[in-house]
Amino acid sequence: MTLTFELDPAISPEFRDQVLTLWADVSNAGGSVGFVPPVTVDDIRPELVKHLIALAEGRTRLLVGRDQGGAIAATAFLTHNTHRLMRHWVWLYTVMVHPRHQGLGYGRDLMTAAADAARGLDGVEAIRLTCRGGLGLERFYGSCGYKEVGRIPDAIRVAPGDDRDDVVMLLPLG
Numbered sequence: 001m002t003l004t005f006e007l008d009p010a011i012s013p014e015f016r017d018q019v020l021t022l023w024a025d026v027s028n029a030g031g032s033v034g035f036v037p038p039v040t041v042d043d044i045r046p047e048l049v050k051h052l053i054a055l056a057e058g059r060t061r062l063l064v065g066r067d068q069g070g071a072i073a074a075t076a077f078l079t080h081n082t083h084r085l086m087r088h089w090v091w092l093y094t095v096m097v098h099p100r101h102q103g104l105g106y107g108r109d110l111m112t113a114a115a116d117a118a119r120g121l122d123g124v125e126a127i128r129l130t131c132r133g134g135l136g137l138e139r140f141y142g143s144c145g146y147k148e149v150g151r152i153p154d155a156i157r158v159a160p161g162d163d164r165d166d167v168v169m170l171l172p173l174g
Helices: 013-028 041-056 106-119 137-143
Strands: 004-007 060-066 072-080 089-097 126-132 147-159 162-172
Touching: 004 106, 013 041, 013 072, 013 089, 041 060, 041 072, 060 106, 072 106, 089 106, 106 126, 106 137, 126 137, 137 147, 137 162
Parallel strands: 089 126
Antiparallel strands: 004 060, 060 072, 072 089, 126 162, 147 162
């Protein structure tokens, strides 16, 4: 089984609701995607709206992975830099694979599809992302070719007394 990937799919209310559900399910399973459990789709909705506005304005691209039944199983947002000296790389945000698909290689497939999508963007030479330390994400992204290029200790406060490093990773596309 593999996912089918699509860059910049049409956004319908049903599509939006599927992304919200995915984001809530990933967050509530402990995924490092900007929230800590418990969250609801209503908690996440304002953040998704920001992403959708950026999509509509052409500042962000959305990569979606669908399972064989057509349901959204994975997403990643590629965001262009607006600074004229940094337009040669993009940010990768909100990298998610539904918890029911964990362990099937879909995360690696998503990262490969994101790199392929970025290579197709005019003038893009690298992908940069950040991840929350303490979850082993650095090892996963490292296994996908990313290199750790920075770390800010205790920059992410998950809960009182639970601070995590903000890890910066880079994938050159050349």
